[in-house]
Amino acid sequence: MTHENPHRSGFACLVGRPNVGKSTLTNALVGQKVAIMSARPQTTRHTIRGIVQRDDAQMVLVDTPGLHRPRTLLGERLNTLVVDTLSEVDVVGFCLPADQKIGPGDRYIANQLAPLMEGRTAVPVVAIVTKADLVGRAALAEQLMAVDQLARSMDRDWSAIVPVSAQDGFQVAELTEVLVAHLPEGPDLYPGGELTDEPEETMIAELVREAALEGIRDELPHSLAVVVEEIVPREGSGDDSSGKPPLLDVRVNLFVERESQKGIIIGRGGSRLREVGSQAREGIEKLLGARIYLDLHVKVAKDWQRDPKQLQRLGF
Numbered sequence: 001m002t003h004e005n006p007h008r009s010g011f012a013c014l015v016g017r018p019n020v021g022k023s024t025l026t027n028a029l030v031g032q033k034v035a036i037m038s039a040r041p042q043t044t045r046h047t048i049r050g051i052v053q054r055d056d057a058q059m060v061l062v063d064t065p066g067l068h069r070p071r072t073l074l075g076e077r078l079n080t081l082v083v084d085t086l087s088e089v090d091v092v093g094f095c096l097p098a099d100q101k102i103g104p105g106d107r108y109i110a111n112q113l114a115p116l117m118e119g120r121t122a123v124p125v126v127a128i129v130t131k132a133d134l135v136g137r138a139a140l141a142e143q144l145m146a147v148d149q150l151a152r153s154m155d156r157d158w159s160a161i162v163p164v165s166a167q168d169g170f171q172v173a174e175l176t177e178v179l180v181a182h183l184p185e186g187p188d189l190y191p192g193g194e195l196t197d198e199p200e201e202t203m204i205a206e207l208v209r210e211a212a213l214e215g216i217r218d219e220l221p222h223s224l225a226v227v228v229e230e231i232v233p234r235e236g237s238g239d240d241s242s243g244k245p246p247l248l249d250v251r252v253n254l255f256v257e258r259e260s261q262k263g264i265i266i267g268r269g270g271s272r273l274r275e276v277g278s279q280a281r282e283g284i285e286k287l288l289g290a291r292i293y294l295d296l297h298v299k300v301a302k303d304w305q306r307d308p309k310q311l312q313r314l315g316f
């Protein structure tokens, strides 16, 4: 191997009308390690469907509530939300089945995507022709041309058009390459492809959050996100015969939105943060059945509640 490719990471979203094969394709892209994501608290915008984990990239496949032709004002609002959400992913995969003519449902979604595909902040949209195994070569070629024409009719271009079959694996690897190429350079968003939503970590985060908000709930409504960074055994602890429980280093980040809130959490000379630490530690030691050293860091993550990428990084 000569020069390594830069490591890439980011979010991708598959859209398309119902039954075009989005779920099946998600599973095929993710491979064996289909990560079934439990409902995550406060996941209002993205639900993670799976993570494509490679040595040189991590692609997080997210879901949106679904793009539909709205029949109501609420439906319209929901679609606005969906489009907003889509504008924040790194690449969109627009799925159209190989075995059906492009119809009004597909056209509706294409029209919703069109504004995303222009301007400085344009999001690349890859047209994916799914279920390629259901048609012959000639019909597939015809469908690829029709899909190309669909973009042209809107004065747009797909970043690529990729035929694929999730059923027999045709072009699945190629599609992964195409999608990954659109992700920005960066480290894994979820180290090791693991989502940090193990119940233990969630509970630890909750204990810290409770302690941190004690008495100041009104001053910091909803502006505090707590993320357990790591839980690691202290080197050499627990392997003697003293019978003492092992010592764990628990590193936790508290994210606030503003510098002033940081001051509130930390308190004068760090006094408040120490209290938060000792109160939370008690609960965490009970939970883990271990002695812990609790390392709390308060950080400012501007407007984290409004930024889905930040939210993902914070584990929401």
Ligand SMILES: Nc1nc2c(ncn2[C@@H]2O[C@H](COP(=O)(O)OP(=O)(O)OP(=O)(O)O)[C@@H](O)[C@H]2O)c(=O)[nH]1
Pocket: 016, 017, 018, 019, 020, 021, 022, 023, 024, 025, 130, 131, 132, 133, 134, 164, 165, 166, 167, 168
């Ligand atoms: N032959 C063939 N069938 C497929 C392929 N991908 C999906 N299907 C079938 O198409 C149907 C719909 O697939 P889904 O993956 O559930 O479609 P979806 O777009 O996620 O559907 P919604 O959840 O309703 O949005 C299922 O019966 C799948 O078995 C494929 O590559 N080839």
